[in-house]
Amino acid sequence: MYRYSICDPLNPKVIEMGEIRKDKVWNLFINFPWKEYYDKMMASTYQNIHYSPSLEIENKENGTAITLSLVNMEHGLEFYIFYLRPKKVSRFFGLIKYTRTCLTDKIDQTEKDAQDAIQALLKEDLKTLEERWG
Numbered sequence: 380m381y382r383y384s385i386c387d388p389l390n391p392k393v394i395e396m397g398e399i400r401k402d403k404v405w406n407l408f409i410n411f412p413w414k415e416y417y418d419k420m421m422a423s424t425y426q427n428i429h430y431s432p433s434l435e436i437e438n439k440e441n442g443t444a445i446t447l448s449l450v451n452m453e454h455g456l457e458f459y460i461f462y463l464r465p466k467k468v469s470r471f472f473g474l475i476k477y478t479r480t481c482l483t484d485k486i487d488q489t490e491k492d493a494q495d496a497i498q499a500l501l502k503e504d505l506k507t508l509e510e511r512w513g
Contacts, residue, residue, distance in 0.1 A: 380398050380399075380400070380401075380439050380440070381398065381399050381400070381401055381404055381436055381437060381438055381439060382395075382396075382397060382398050382399065382436075382437050382439055383396050383397075383399050383404075383407065383434065383435060383436045383437070384396055384434075384435045385411075385432075385433065385434055385435075386429075386430035386431070386432065386433035386434075386435075386448070387416060387419075387430070387432070388416055388417075388419060388420035388423070388428050388429060388430055388431060388432055389419060389420070389423055389427055389428065389429065390429060390430075391429045393430075393435075398439075399436075401501060404436055404497065404500075404501060405497065405501070407434070407436075408434065408436075408447070408493070408494070408497050411434050412432075413432055413449050413452075413456060414452065416432030416449070417432055417449055417452050420432065430448070431448045431449055431450050431459070432448070432449045433446055433447065433448040433449070434446070434447050435447075435461075436497065436500060437463075438500060438503065441465075441503065441505075442463075442464065442465045442480075443462075443463065443464045443465075443500060443503075443505065443508065444462075444463040444464075444500075445460060445461065445462055445463070445496045445497065445500050445508075445512070446459075446460070446461040446463070447459075447460055447493045447496070447497075448460075448461070450486075455489065455490055456489070456490040456493070457487065457488065457489065458488040458489070458490070458492065458493050459484055459485070459486050459488065460484065460485050460488045460492060460493060460496050460512050461482060461483070461484045461512075462482070462483050462484070462485075462496070462508055462509075462512035462513055463480065463481070463482045464480075464481055464505070464508070464509075464513070465480060465481075466480075466481040481513075483512060483513055484512075485511075485512050492511075495507075495511070496508070496511070496512060499511075
C-alpha cells in the first residue's frame with residue numbers, strides 16, 4: 380500500500396491525502412493539477428506562497444518515498460525530486476548498526492525524470508532510485 384500528500388502553494392499545511400493503491404499512483408501523477416497550482420502560485424504575492432506545488436508518494440511497506448516539487452514551467456515541467464529512504468549505517472568499525480532516514484534531492488529534473496522516479500518507486504527498484512536520486 381502507498382500513501383500520498385500534496386502541497387498547495389497557498390496553504391501553509393501539507394495536505395495528507397491518505398492511502399492509495401499501487402495501481403492508482405500513476406494516474407494520480409498524470410492527472411495532478413500541476414498547471415493550476417503553478418498558475419495560482421505565480422499569480423500570488425511572495426508572502427502568500429508556502430510551497431511549490433508538490434506531490435509526495437510513499438511505499439508504506441519499505442519506507443521509501445519520493446516528493447515531486449514543481450519549480451518551473453517555462454520549458455516544460457521542471458521538478459525538484461526528493462528521495463527519502465531508510466538506510467543502514469554502521470559505526471565504530473561495524474560494532475554499532477542502525478537504520479536512519481536519509482533524504483536527498485536533485486534539481487533541474489524533467490517531467491521524464493519525474494515519471495522515471497515514480498516508475499522506480501512502483502517497481503521497488505531501489506537501485507535506480509539510489510543511483511539517480513540518492
